[in-house]
Amino acid sequence: MRWSAILKRLALIPPTLLGVGAIVFVLLRVVPGDPIAMMIPPGASPADIARLRALYGLDQPLLSQFITWLGQVASGDFGRSISLRRQVFELVGARLPATLELAALSVIMALVMGGAVALVGSLTRGTRAEWLLDTANGFFLAIPDFLWALILLLGFGVLLPLLPISGRLDPQLAVAFRTHFYLIESLLTLRLDVAADLLRHMLLPSLALALPFAALVARLLKAQLAEAEDQDYAQIARTRGFSRTTILQREVFPNALIPTVALSGVQVTLLLGGTVLVERIFSYEGIGNMAIDAVINRDFPLIQGLILTFAVLFIALNLAVDLLVALLDPRLRHG
Numbered sequence: 001m002r003w004s005a006i007l008k009r010l011a012l013i014p015p016t017l018l019g020v021g022a023i024v025f026v027l028l029r030v031v032p033g034d035p036i037a038m039m040i041p042p043g044a045s046p047a048d049i050a051r052l053r054a055l056y057g058l059d060q061p062l063l064s065q066f067i068t069w070l071g072q073v074a075s076g077d078f079g080r081s082i083s084l085r086r087q088v089f090e091l092v093g094a095r096l097p098a099t100l101e102l103a104a105l106s107v108i109m110a111l112v113m114g115g116a117v118a119l120v121g122s123l124t125r126g127t128r129a130e131w132l133l134d135t136a137n138g139f140f141l142a143i144p145d146f147l148w149a150l151i152l153l154l155g156f157g158v159l160l161p162l163l164p165i166s167g168r169l170d171p172q173l174a175v176a177f178r179t180h181f182y183l184i185e186s187l188l189t190l191r192l193d194v195a196a197d198l199l200r201h202m203l204l205p206s207l208a209l210a211l212p213f214a215a216l217v218a219r220l221l222k223a224q225l226a227e228a229e230d231q232d233y234a235q236i237a238r239t240r241g242f243s244r245t246t247i248l249q250r251e252v253f254p255n256a257l258i259p260t261v262a263l264s265g266v267q268v269t270l271l272l273g274g275t276v277l278v279e280r281i282f283s284y285e286g287i288g289n290m291a292i293d294a295v296i297n298r299d300f301p302l303i304q305g306l307i308l309t310f311a312v313l314f315i316a317l318n319l320a321v322d323l324l325v326a327l328l329d330p331r332l333r334h335g
Contacts, residue, residue, distance in 0.1 A: 009319055020311045021073070021304065025066050028300050035082045035298035056082060056301075069304070078308070079301030083294070088305035092287060096309065097180040098168055099275055099286035105183075105202055106209035106271060111264075113210065114217025121218065122225040122248060133218075141215035146277040149208035153281060156204060164201050166283035173197060205282040209271055213264075220263050224256035231255075258325060265321030269314045 036052050053059045057068055072079060078088035117133060124130045143151075157165030164170070169182065175194050179185050183202070186195040229252050237247045276288035283289065287306055294302040 006319075006323075009322075013315055016315065017308060017311055018070075021070070021308060022066065024304055024307045025069065026062070028298075028303060029062060029065075033298045035300055056080070058300075069301075073308070078305040081294075081299055081302045083297035083299045083302070088301050091290065091302065092305050092309050094180050095285060095287045095290050098182070098284065099272075099279070099288060101181060101183045102202055102206055102279070102284065102286060103209070103268075103272055103275060105199075106206040106213065107268060109206060109210035110213035110217055110271075113214035115221060117214070117218035118221035118225060119248065119253075121222045122229065122252075123245070125226065137215050137218050140211050141219065143212065145209050145212055145271075145274040146281065148211050149205065149278045149281040152204045152208055163204055165204060168198065168201055168285045169194070170197050170201075201284075205278045205284050208278050208281075209274055213267055213271055216267055217260065217264055221256060221260045224259055225252055228252040228256045262321065262325045265318065265325075268321070269317055272310065272313055272317070 036049060036056070036058065040049055040052065050059070057065055060068070069079065076089065078092070080086065081088055081091055084091060117137060121130050121133045121137075124133070153165055156163050169175070173194060175182075175186075175191070177185055183195060183198045186192075186198060225248065229248070275286060276291055278284070279286045279288035280292050287309060291303070291306045293299075294306060
């Protein structure tokens with residue numbers, strides 16, 4: 001990808017975020033429901049209600065509210081949460097690292113599992129083992145991540161209580177973190193006991209997110225491996241006496257990886273969206289769980305801040321995937 005293309009993509013980010021912000025802002029105020037009514041105590045006077053509406057700027061015309069909010073966002077101020085009474089930027093900054101760590105672990109697990117299944121499927125091509133792998137892969141692909149979360153919750157949290165099913169860290173572990181990236185910080189500071197507990201809490205939700213993704217990676221990569229294995233360069237390597245395993249590793253796999261990475265990049269954004277329900281099921285302290293609470297409480301500033309955060313993540317991931325594909329594919333790199 002040339003620098004001109006990268007600059008064009010970067011130039012489109014501000015108008016994209018502006019459009020997302022405008023749509024979310026309008027939709028939140030069109031949908032019935034008043035956030036002030038959710039927080040006022042019983043018996044509050046009309047004067048108290050009017051004072052709260054004025055405090056959060058909800059007494060202004062819609063256009064004035066949008067212009068005021070847009071100016072605040074441009075200056076780095078996403079407003080104040082109505083339900084939590086704290087700055088939105090502070091709330092999102094405290095929860096976002098938890099979601100990023102969960103998503104990163106899920107992607108790693110999905111790529112490892114999916115890649116292994118695809119390689120085994122290619123090595124057993126044309127046998128009954130391949131049919132069994134394809135059948136199992138279709139089963140895993142058909143079940144969505146939130147249903148996997150419920151299955152894992154029931155299986156390993158209730159029937160066989162081997163792993164924790166809620167929270168991010170054992171409350172009995174008194175640890176003073178300097179950042180909100182708990183897992184990364186604990187590994188860097190060699191607090192392996194804390195890292196192990198964090199991983200135990202992350203295992204079930206990350207596995208729920210990873211299983212459908214791994215099935216998709218396995219299907220895509222296996223198809224690309226089969227196509228690449230029939231190309232001339234693979235046939236020439238076979239006639240020169242190389243084993244099939246060597247051909248798959250050295251010749252076929254690198255070429256099959258490029259389209260798989262491109263298609264899987266879209267699935268990563270869907271995985272981030274799936275964290276909303278999975279975090280809720282496991283009471284995981286990420287922005288997905290916070291988003292559901294914000295919607296329930298009709299917390300306009302918090303919802304707007306979270307939607308913009310998800311939009312930035314989606315844009316950044318798509319750009320990163322395009323750059324990675326360009327690095328892997330010399331035709332894009334030099335064309």
